[in-house]
Amino acid sequence: MTDSDSSRIHTPVLLERCIELLGPALTKPGAVFVDATLGMGGHSAGVLERFPDVTLIGLDRDPEALAIAGERLERFGNRVHLVHTVYDGIQEAIESVGYSEIDGVLFDLGVSSLQLDRVERGFSYSKDAPLDMRMDSTSELTAETVLAEYSEADLRRIFRDYGEEKLAGRYAARIVEAREQEPLVRSGQLVDLITKVTPVAVQRQGHPAKRVFQALRIEVNQELAVLQRAIPAAVDALALGGRIVVEAYQSLEDRIVKRELQARSVSSAPAGLPV
Structure with a gap:
């Protein structure tokens, strides 16, 4: 320790x-x-x-x-x-x-303080880190893999069902478009992408990436x-x-x-x- x-x-x-x-x-x-x-x-x-x-x-x-x-x-x-x-x-x-x-x-239930504090594990949207989000570092699926390989429909479903995100469709479409240009491998990239397509009025209600990060974490760990x-x-x-x-x-x-x-x-x- x-x-x-x-x-x-x-x-x-x-x-x-x-x-x-x-x-x-x-x-x-x-x-x-x-x-x-x-x-x-x-x-x-x-x-x-x-x-x-x-x-x-x-x-x-x-x-x-x-x-x-x-x-x-x-x-x-x-x-x-x-x-x-x-x-x-x-x-x-x-x-x-x-x-x-x-x-x-x-x-x-939920993510632990240890996991949030370990910046390199990618659970937090407030600090740039690899898009990992695995609670078990020995498991295979990461948030990076989800963003790279899931279809637009599956991303939309995850954001809607696991993040209760009203802009799920908009975010899923933008992610699929963006990954054709460059891989999404870091949390900072994802936060920037989401922020740019989120209306200012919605941003005033809280961090625009919060629900997307929750949804990805739940999917990666099948919580x-x-x-x-x-x-x-x-x-x-x-x-x-x-x-x-x-x-x-x-x-x-x-x-x-x-x-x-x-x-x-x-x-x-x-x-x-x-x-």
């Missing part, structure tokens, strides 16, 4: 609320907690400190985050098991460390598809009395979480059957 990594490590804003919600399930002896989005380990450290009998299974697709969290959580010894995986692989991860069910699980599989898998892994907590920060994630949790909360028993 570098000095700059150490300086960025902080207590998550919603840590106490998460602990309050998870707490009733983590007080039993031998409780198992899954941090499905481990990041730099802030939530996990808080849980392990508060509940001395809890075992942690920490998941993250980002090898860099796993390394930093591993150092941060080293003091908890064999109570900690870290797994390099995307969080829809939660059941396999649980079984890989010798468990069949869990008592609590936490998802903190919504993964989330749609992960919530049911997490619920299925819970022991009786287990709890799931999800921190979602935008409407696309929120709708999926609510829909999947509601679907898992509906009884399949015939109406009127005494239970």
